[in-house]
Amino acid sequence: MSNIPKIVILGAGYGGILTALKLQKQLNYNEADVTLVNKHDYHYITTHLHMPAAGTDNPENARVNISKLIDEFKIDFVKSTVVQIRTQDKKVILEDGTLSYDYLVIGLGGEPETFGIPGLAEHAMSIRSINSVRLIREHVEYQFARYKREPHRTDYLTFVVGGAGFTGIEFVGELADRIPQLCRAFDVDRSLVKLYNIEAAPSALPGFDPELVQYGMDVLTKKGVIFRIGTAIKECSPDGVIVGDGEEIRSKTVIWTGGIRGSRLIEEAGFETMRGRVKVDDYLRAPSHENIYIIGDNSLMFNEEGRPYPPTAQIAMQQGVTCAHNLVAAIRSQPLKTFAFSNKGTVASLGKGEGIGVAFGKKYMGRKAAWLKKMIDLRYLFIIGGIPLVLRKGKFF
Amino acid sequence: MSNIPKIVILGAGYGGILTALKLQKQLNYNEADVTLVNKHDYHYITTHLHMPAAGTDNPENARVNISKLIDEFKIDFVKSTVVQIRTQDKKVILEDGTLSYDYLVIGLGGEPETFGIPGLAEHAMSIRSINSVRLIREHVEYQFARYKREPHRTDYLTFVVGGAGFTGIEFVGELADRIPQLCRAFDVDRSLVKLYNIEAAPSALPGFDPELVQYGMDVLTKKGVIFRIGTAIKECSPDGVIVGDGEEIRSKTVIWTGGIRGSRLIEEAGFETMRGRVKVDDYLRAPSHENIYIIGDNSLMFNEEGRPYPPTAQIAMQQGVTCAHNLVAAIRSQPLKTFAFSNKGTVASLGKGEGIGVAFGKKYMGRKAAWLKKMIDLRYLFIIGGIPLVLRKGKFF
Numbered sequence: 036m037s038n039i040p041k042i043v044i045l046g047a048g049y050g051g052i053l054t055a056l057k058l059q060k061q062l063n064y065n066e067a068d069v070t071l072v073n074k075h076d077y078h079y080i081t082t083h084l085h086m087p088a089a090g091t092d093n094p095e096n097a098r099v100n101i102s103k104l105i106d107e108f109k110i111d112f113v114k115s116t117v118v119q120i121r122t123q124d125k126k127v128i129l130e131d132g133t134l135s136y137d138y139l140v141i142g143l144g145g146e147p148e149t150f151g152i153p154g155l156a157e158h159a160m161s162i163r164s165i166n167s168v169r170l171i172r173e174h175v176e177y178q179f180a181r182y183k184r185e186p187h188r189t190d191y192l193t194f195v196v197g198g199a200g201f202t203g204i205e206f207v208g209e210l211a212d213r214i215p216q217l218c219r220a221f222d223v224d225r226s227l228v229k230l231y232n233i234e235a236a237p238s239a240l241p242g243f244d245p246e247l248v249q250y251g252m253d254v255l256t257k258k259g260v261i262f263r264i265g266t267a268i269k270e271c272s273p274d275g276v277i278v279g280d281g282e283e284i285r286s287k288t289v290i291w292t293g294g295i296r297g298s299r300l301i302e303e304a305g306f307e308t309m310r311g312r313v314k315v316d317d318y319l320r321a322p323s324h325e326n327i328y329i330i331g332d333n334s335l336m337f338n339e340e341g342r343p344y345p346p347t348a349q350i351a352m353q354q355g356v357t358c359a360h361n362l363v364a365a366i367r368s369q370p371l372k373t374f375a376f377s378n379k380g381t382v383a384s385l386g387k388g389e390g391i392g393v394a395f396g397k398k399y400m401g402r403k404a405a406w407l408k409k410m411i412d413l414r415y416l417f418i419i420g421g422i423p424l425v426l427r428k429g430k431f432f
Numbered sequence: 433m434s435n436i437p438k439i440v441i442l443g444a445g446y447g448g449i450l451t452a453l454k455l456q457k458q459l460n461y462n463e464a465d466v467t468l469v470n471k472h473d474y475h476y477i478t479t480h481l482h483m484p485a486a487g488t489d490n491p492e493n494a495r496v497n498i499s500k501l502i503d504e505f506k507i508d509f510v511k512s513t514v515v516q517i518r519t520q521d522k523k524v525i526l527e528d529g530t531l532s533y534d535y536l537v538i539g540l541g542g543e544p545e546t547f548g549i550p551g552l553a554e555h556a557m558s559i560r561s562i563n564s565v566r567l568i569r570e571h572v573e574y575q576f577a578r579y580k581r582e583p584h585r586t587d588y589l590t591f592v593v594g595g596a597g598f599t600g601i602e603f604v605g606e607l608a609d610r611i612p613q614l615c616r617a618f619d620v621d622r623s624l625v626k627l628y629n630i631e632a633a634p635s636a637l638p639g640f641d642p643e644l645v646q647y648g649m650d651v652l653t654k655k656g657v658i659f660r661i662g663t664a665i666k667e668c669s670p671d672g673v674i675v676g677d678g679e680e681i682r683s684k685t686v687i688w689t690g691g692i693r694g695s696r697l698i699e700e701a702g703f704e705t706m707r708g709r710v711k712v713d714d715y716l717r718a719p720s721h722e723n724i725y726i727i728g729d730n731s732l733m734f735n736e737e738g739r740p741y742p743p744t745a746q747i748a749m750q751q752g753v754t755c756a757h758n759l760v761a762a763i764r765s766q767p768l769k770t771f772a773f774s775n776k777g778t779v780a781s782l783g784k785g786e787g788i789g790v791a792f793g794k795k796y797m798g799r800k801a802a803w804l805k806k807m808i809d810l811r812y813l814f815i816i817g818g819i820p821l822v823l824r825k826g827k828f829f
Contacts, residue, residue, distance in 0.1 A: 166580040169618060173570070173577035180570035183563035221566060 053355025450752025
């Protein structure tokens with residue numbers, strides 16, 4: 036029996052894939068056994084999912100086969116679904132097997148948080164995976180086709196996006212671009228189509244620069260988006276939503292982007308959590324578990340003002356890098372590094388050729404922001420897969 | 433007031449469009465006022481609809497704007513839906529107006545005949561128009577997307593085509609070709625997808641050459657089609673169908689191609705009908721109505737053995753030509769021509785590169801039949817729109 040330490044990484048999202056890639060680079064031959072577990076045999080680029088969800092890009096451009104990213108001579112890949120994490124036994128139960136670990140990295144990603152709003156979990160769709168965005172795209176197209184056979188059912192042509200955070204805003208931007216195409220393809224009068232974006236907070240993109248928020252809303256309003264800001268969804272049913280002031284919006288298509296929580300598996304594993312997220316220590320480890328690292332949407336960290344960092348791809352990637360460093364250091368009995376988030380800025384797309392963002396301490400809007408967003412996407416492809424991946428999946432126009 | 437005779441043509445299907453095109457050519461200046469009424473501003477090529485229904489071709493290739501076909505200086509086109517035909521008043525009531533006529537041509541096309549099978553009218557889709565085939569295409573894709581989010585629901589991946597006549601057989605041929613593409617696009621295991629073709633008659637393509645029928649069924653079986661021949665659908669529900677021997681096939685997608693009847697408008701107008709079709713005289717006129725011609729799926733004619741001709745594009749087109757001739761002759765007080773159907777043969781496609789058919793007194797199968805089918809399609813485009821239409825809409829590969 037080998038006494039090589041076993042590292043198991045759960046989840047090949049931004050955090051998990053970066054951890055795996057860095058470990059693959061930094062570990063010496065036979066220094067550790069690394070196993071990456073993921074539900075799918077592909078990694079997907081969550082920040083790009085709003086496009087295939089709206090149908091403005093092919094879902095293939097939002098995913099990469101894991102076998103193209105990792106070196107399977109160095110890292111074992113297991114395609115399976117995690118069922119249970121048993122910290123006392125140092126085991127992970129998969130739906131079709133069991134893995135033992137010495138070090139565990141939990142990067143299982145988030146789930147939609149519906150805040151107990153009745154009907155939302157049952158009747159709303161969410162933008163969270165390749166399968167879920169293909170469902171949204173097909174669902175939207177299907178409503179156009181159904182409307183043409185039942186022309187009195189204008190509710191088929193009403194689309195409700197709950198939440199005007201980054202995902203919500205980026206998605207309505209794409210869907211607003213897509214609607215005129217769908218109207219042409221299905222011979223539907225554009226004026227019959229309604230696209231609502233509903234946000235309970237007093238502003239879209241809460242916490243973002245107000246001037247940029249205003250610019251973004253103006254752009255989207257011109258594209259036909261109907262905003263209901265400061266308006267909560269009270270209830271969701273198969274027939275639509277009821278909002279704060281009692282208004283009923285009849286719709287067969289509700290897409291919820293209003294919140295993310297951590298994973299139920301973490302709660303079930305006995306960690307202390309807030310909405311399925313574990314407050315990790317400065318080295319990204321779970322409290323009282325020196326051998327368990329928690330990253331990405333499953334981790335909770337606070338900034339200097341004591342506010343939690345929002346779960347973004349950017350922070351997950353940086354955590355992956357630190358996590359890999361600390362795993363190698365732990366194995367070598369070297370000192371660990373504390374994690375410090377370095378904010379590179381934030382850019383949101385608003386559909387084709389439009390965007391808003393803050394980067395390098397400056398504000399951007401319009402074409403320049405859209406271009407910046409594309410550069411960020413290409414940079415990510417470069418980080419995980421080098422030039423070949425950029426050329427294969429990158430969007431340059 | 434002019435005393436130029438008014439000709440109103442209801443429906444721009446095969447029969448109506450051929451009548452209009454021939455009248456446009458044969459009538460002299462100011463010899464008659466011709467008005468063509470159609471629900472859509474496009475003519476569609478019904479014999480091509482099985483392809484866009486399956487998603488193997490774009491619906492745009494199955495329709496042509498009527499304004500591209502007729503000369504609007506010679507023929508008035510009215511886009512409207514016919515509500516009532518009042519033969520005593522010589523008027524047609526449209527949903528947004530009224531038209532008076534001296535001569536009427538009824539070519540309103542058929543409707544699905546469900547033979548009173550419970551649930552079929554409510555829960556099955558049919559291949560009958562651009563809107564209906566877009567619905568089928570979107571519905572099928574949607575089931576793949578839904579399955580990926582609810583992987584226990586294999587009934588989403590079961591597709592039932594009722595009827596193995598020409599439409600049924602051609603449609604399953606295309607859908608069998610499309611399924612592997614959809615499996616790839618949605619990451620679905622092909623072995624989970626079931627495609628049933630159910631026919632109550634003791635043979636597929638009843639009345640067709642038995643050797644060709646056997647060849648066709650072999651081709652389609654190899655493509656994965658599951659035949660239930662000599663098996664009636666007893667009942668259709670939102671959850672699937674129950675067939676003759678009590679077998680329940682669970683499915684969310686039932687497409688009914690098992691029968692065509694005439695138009696309810698004709699029954700309501702007081703004509704004597706059999707399943708919405710009027711037995712016309714040798715000149716294609718309705719009994720006791722010398723000024724009303726009935727063509728296409730709305731007409732009933734018997735061959736020399738006393739069996740009704742099946743409603744096909746071929747007979748409708750030939751009727752359109754004779755109808756136009758007789759209208760011109762009637763206006764000019766010249767003798768009318770009797771209609772005689774000249775059977776040019778029949779070819780059915782079985783998906784890409786495969787087909788069966790009888791033409792020029794010979795049997796064809798495989799690539800040659802598929803090529804023949806394409807030639808027939810191109811010939812039709814040429815007849816109605818000349819070389820430019822062939823180049824615009826023709827499929828050459």
